[in-house]
Amino acid sequence: MNQPKLLLRRSLTACLIVVSLLIGDKLFAQDGKALFQANCAACHAVAKKLTGPALAGVESRGPWSDRKKIYAWVHNPVAFAKTDTYAADLMKQFNGIVMTAFPQFSEKEIDAIIDYINAEANKKPETPAAGAPANEPASDNSLLFGILAIVLAVVGLILLRVNSSLKRLNDEREGRPVFAPLPAYRNKTIIASGIILLFLLGGYFLVQGAVGLGRTKDYQPEQPIYYSHKVHAGINQVNCLYCHGGAMEGKHANIPSVNVCMNCHMGISEYKGAPIIKEDGSKLDANAEIQKLYSYSGWDPATNSYKNAGKPIEWIKIHALPDHVYFNHSQHTKAGGVQCQTCHGEIQNMNEVKQFADLSMGWCINCHRTTAVKFKDNGFYSIYEKFHNDIKNGKMDSVTVENIGGTECQKCHY
Amino acid sequence: MRSKQIVTLGLVTVLMAAVSCSEGPRRNPGSVYMPDMAYSRAYETYAQRDTNKFTTNVSDADIKIYYDATPVAGTVKRGEITHFPITKDSVGSTTNYEASKAVTNPLPEMNEKEVLEAGRLYQVNCGICHGSKMDGNGPLYNGGNGPFPIAPRNLLIDPVLSMPAGQMMYSVTYGKNMMGSYASQLSTKQRWMIIQYIQKAQGKNQPVATAAVADTTKKQ
Numbered sequence: 001m002n003q004p005k006l007l008l009r010r011s012l013t014a015c016l017i018v019v020s021l022l023i024g025d026k027l028f029a030q031d032g033k034a035l036f037q038a039n040c041a042a043c044h045a046v047a048k049k050l051t052g053p054a055l056a057g058v059e060s061r062g063p064w065s066d067r068k069k070i071y072a073w074v075h076n077p078v079a080f081a082k083t084d085t086y087a088a089d090l091m092k093q094f095n096g097i098v099m100t101a102f103p104q105f106s107e108k109e110i111d112a113i114i115d116y117i118n119a120e121a122n123k124k125p126e127t128p129a130a131g132a133p134a135n136e137p138a139s140d141n142s143l144l145f146g147i148l149a150i151v152l153a154v155v156g157l158i159l160l161r162v163n164s165s166l167k168r169l170n171d172e173r174e175g176r177p178v179f180a181p182l183p184a185y186r187n188k189t190i191i192a193s194g195i196i197l198l199f200l201l202g203g204y205f206l207v208q209g210a211v212g213l214g215r216t217k218d219y220q221p222e223q224p225i226y227y228s229h230k231v232h233a234g235i236n237q238v239n240c241l242y243c244h245g246g247a248m249e250g251k252h253a254n255i256p257s258v259n260v261c262m263n264c265h266m267g268i269s270e271y272k273g274a275p276i277i278k279e280d281g282s283k284l285d286a287n288a289e290i291q292k293l294y295s296y297s298g299w300d301p302a303t304n305s306y307k308n309a310g311k312p313i314e315w316i317k318i319h320a321l322p323d324h325v326y327f328n329h330s331q332h333t334k335a336g337g338v339q340c341q342t343c344h345g346e347i348q349n350m351n352e353v354k355q356f357a358d359l360s361m362g363w364c365i366n367c368h369r370t371t372a373v374k375f376k377d378n379g380f381y382s383i384y385e386k387f388h389n390d391i392k393n394g395k396m397d398s399v400t401v402e403n404i405g406g407t408e409c410q411k412c413h414y
Numbered sequence: 415m416r417s418k419q420i421v422t423l424g425l426v427t428v429l430m431a432a433v434s435c436s437e438g439p440r441r442n443p444g445s446v447y448m449p450d451m452a453y454s455r456a457y458e459t460y461a462q463r464d465t466n467k468f469t470t471n472v473s474d475a476d477i478k479i480y481y482d483a484t485p486v487a488g489t490v491k492r493g494e495i496t497h498f499p500i501t502k503d504s505v506g507s508t509t510n511y512e513a514s515k516a517v518t519n520p521l522p523e524m525n526e527k528e529v530l531e532a533g534r535l536y537q538v539n540c541g542i543c544h545g546s547k548m549d550g551n552g553p554l555y556n557g558g559n560g561p562f563p564i565a566p567r568n569l570l571i572d573p574v575l576s577m578p579a580g581q582m583m584y585s586v587t588y589g590k591n592m593m594g595s596y597a598s599q600l601s602t603k604q605r606w607m608i609i610q611y612i613q614k615a616q617g618k619n620q621p622v623a624t625a626a627v628a629d630t631t632k633k634q
Contacts, residue, residue, distance in 0.1 A: 037558060041565030043591060048563050051591040095506040214446040220439040236561060237553040239538045245599055252459050263594035264543075264554065268561045279439050317460075320443075322452035354439065 032116030035109055039102060046120040049304060050267065052099060053090065056121035059114070062086035067111070074110055075103050214322065220279075220354035221316040225296075226289045228276055234348035235273060238264075240340045247329040247340070258297045258310050265293055269301045276351055318355050319344065326412050335380040336373060368406035372398035495520060495603050500580070502588045510584070517580030519613075521606045532611035535604055539596060544569055548615055564592050569612055582609045 043051035063069045063086050073080045073087060077099045081087040091098055171178050184190050232238045241247060246254035271286035278284050294301060298308040321327050332338045341347060345356025357363055375381050375391065375398070382388075384404060390396045405411060446452040457463060469478040490496060500517060503510045524532060537546055543566040545552040550568035554560045567574050574582070586605050589595040596605065 037565055041558070042567055043564070045563040050564050097506075213444065214452065216440075216443045218440045219443050221441055221443070236542075238542055241538045242542060242599070245538070255460060257598060259594060259598055263596070264562065266594060267563050267592045268554075272561060322446065323454040324451045352439070 031109070032112035032114075032119075035105075035113050036116050039105075040113065043099070046117055048269075049302075051097070051304075052094065055117045058117065062090075067107075067114075070114070071107050071110055073099075074101075074105055076101050215358050215360055216318070216320070216355055217358035218354050219318055220352055221318065223316055223352070224313055225292045226276075226278070226284055226286075226352070228284075228286075228351040229347045229353055230349055230351050231271070231273060231276070231286075240347070244340075247333050250330050251328045253329045255315055258293070258313060261293055262297050262299060265290060266299070266304070269294075279352060318353055319359065321359060324413060326414065335378065364412070365407055368401035371401050373401055373404065375399050491601070494601055495606070497602055498583055498587050498605075500584055511581065511590075514580040514584035515578045517578075517583065519579040519583075519606050519610055521603070521610060524607065524610055528607065529611065529614070532604075532607040535600065536608050536611055539599060540608065543593075548612065566593075570616060574612075575616055579606075579609050579613060582612070 040055075044053070044055050046054065046056050048054050058064050058070075063084055064073075069080070069084070073084075077087070078101070081091055081098070168178060233240060243256035243260055244253040246252050269287075269290055271290065273286075276284040276286055293299075293313075296313050297310040298306050299310075300307040332343075333340075343357055344353075347353060373381065375384075375387065381399075381404070384399070387396070387399050387403065391399070400406070454461075463481070467479055468481055469475070470480075470482040472480060474480065488497075498517070500510050500514045541552055543552045543554050543562060544550055545555075545566070548569040550566045551557055552560075552566060554562040555564075555566055558565070569575075583605060584590075585593065586600070586609065587595060587597050600608070
C-alpha cells in the first residue's frame with residue numbers, strides 16, 4: 001500500500017535536490033560576476049590591460065597555475081610579492097602600484113571569480129548586428145519637376161510653331177496676304193521672351209549668389225579625425241557641456257583639448273557599436289580614428305602611459321560669425337536658457353557635423369523678435385523694473401528679446 | 415529636325431544642372447564680401463600665431479615676441495579661490511596622494527542655489543561614468559555593457575565613502591588610475607563644490623570652513 005507513496009516521496013526529494021543543485025550552481029556563477037564587478041573591475045578587465053593586468057588566461061602565467069598561490073596573493077599581495085619573483089616583477093611593471101588586499105575573500109569566492117574570468121575569456125566575440133539599415137537619402141523630386149517643366153516648355157514651343165504654320169496655311173487659302181516666316185533669331189517675340197527669361201534667370205542666380213556670399217549653411221568640412229557626435233552625444237549620452245563647458249562660462253563654447261578626449265579614451269581604445277557609414281557610402285574604420293587620437297596625444301595603449309608630448313588637433317571651425325558681429329554663448333545658455341540644438345540642430349544625430357542654421361542677421365533678429373525671455377526668477381533681468389511691474393499688473397504677459405533691446409544695432413555691432 | 419535639336423539642347427541643360435547640383439556634402443565654406451571685416455585682425459581664441467613674429471622659445475625672446483600662452487605660476491583667475499596646494503606625485507610615488515588627506519574643503523557650506531549648480535556640474539562631468547545616482551554605473555559603463563572597459567568607483571561605498579575631501583580633490587585635479595584630470599574642465603571652486611555635493615550625498619557632515627573664503631581679487 002505504502003509503496004507508491006514512498007516512491008513518489010523519494011522521486012520528489014530527488015527532484016528537489018537536483019533543482020536546488022542547479023539553482024545553487026547558477027547562483028554561484030552569478031556570484032563570480034557580481035564579486036568581480038564590485039571588487040576587481042575598478043582596476044582589472046578580462047581582456048585588457050588597464051590599471052592592473054588583463055586577467056584572461058591568468059592561470060597559464062607565472063605561479064598562478066597553483067590556486068593556493070592565487071589565494072595567498074589576493075589575501076595579502078605585499079607579503080606574497082616578497083616571496084615570489086614573478087609577483088615582484090609584476091609590481092615593478094605597474095610602477096610599484098600594489099593590488100589592494102582582499103583578506104575578507106574566502107577561497108570559494110576567489111574560485112568563483114576565477115571561474116567567471118575563465119568563462120568570460122572563452123566567450124566568443126559576439127557577431128556584430130547584421131546589416132544595419134542603410135540610411136537612404138530622402139528622394140528629391142526637384143530633378144523630375146525640372147525635366148517635366150522643360151518637356152512642357154518644348155511641347156509648348158512646338159505647338160506655337162504648329163499654330164503659326166496652320167495660321168499661314170489658313171491665310172493662304174482665304175487669300176489674305178502672307179508674310180514670309182521670319183527665322184527664330186529675327187522673330188521679335190522670341191527675342192523679347194528670350195531676353196526676359198535670361199534677365200529673370202540671371203537675376204535669380206545673381207541675387208542667390210549675393211545673399212549666399214559669406215554664409216555657410218550646410219558647411220560640413222572633413223575634420224582631422226572622424227569624430228562622430230552621434231556616437232558620443234547621442235548613443236553614449238555624453239553631455240554637450242562635458243566637452244564644450246565654456247558655453248556656460250563665456251563667449252566661446254570651447255573646443256576640448258586633447259586631454260578631455262583622453263579622459264575616456266585612456267580606457268576606450270576600440271569601437272564596438274554599429275558600423276558608421278561615411279558620407280561617401282563607405283564604412284568607417286572607427287578604431288583607426290581612435291589610433292589617430294593616440295598619435296595626437298602621444299598615448300601608448302600598450303603600456304597605458306604617455307610616451308611623448310602631445311600636439312593639438314586642428315579642428316576646423318564650422319559655425320563662424322564674422323568679426324564684426326559680437327556673440328556670446330553664456331548670454332544665451334546661462335541667462336537665456338537656450339538649448340544647444342536650437343541653433344546647432346540635432347547634433348546628437350549627426351556623425352559629421354554640418355552647419356544647421358544659416359547664421360544670417362535675419363535669422364538672429366527673427367528669433368529675438370519672437371522669443372520670450374525667461375524673465376521670472378532670473379537675476380540677469382532684475383533691472384527691468386517697468387517690465388516686471390507690467391507683468392505683475394497684467395499689462396503684458398511676456399517680454400521678448402526685442403523689448404529689452406535685442407534688436408538694437410549696437411547690441412551686436414560695435 | 416529643328417524640334418529635335420531643341421529637345422536635345424534642353425535635355426543636355428537639365429543633365430548638366432543635375433550634375434552640378436548633386437555634389438554631396440558642402441566641403442567648401444565659400445568666400446566673404448570683406449575679408450578684413452569678417453576675419454579678426456587680432457589673434458582670436460585657438461588661432462595659430464605667426465611663427466615669424468612669435469616664439470615659444472625663451473632663447474629667441476629678443477628676436478621675436480616671446481609668448482607661450484601659459485599663465486605665470488601662481489596666477490589666480492579673477493573671482494577664483496586659491497589653488498589646491500598639493501602638487502602631483504611623480505610616477506610610482508604616493509607621497510602627495512597621502513598628504514592630500516590633510517587638506518580640507520575651503521568652501522563654506524553651499525546654499526540651495528549652489529547645491530543645484532554643483533549637482534548640475536556633477537551630472538555633466540562625473541555622472542557619465544560614476545552614474546547619476548553615484549552608484550558607479552553611468553551610461554559609459556552601463557553594467558559592463560558600455561564602451562568603458564572598467565567599473566567606475568561607486569561613490570557611496572568604500573573606499574570613496576571613507577575618503578577625505580582632500581584626497582578626492584587630488585584625484586579630481588590630477589586623475590587617478592583610469593580617471594583623467596578634470597582641472598582643465600572645472601575650476602578649483604567648481605571641483606570643491608562637486609566634492610561637497612558628493613559628501614552631502616554620502617551623508618557626511620560638511621567640513622566647517624574656518625572662515626568664508628575671501629575672493630582674493632575682489633576690489634576693496
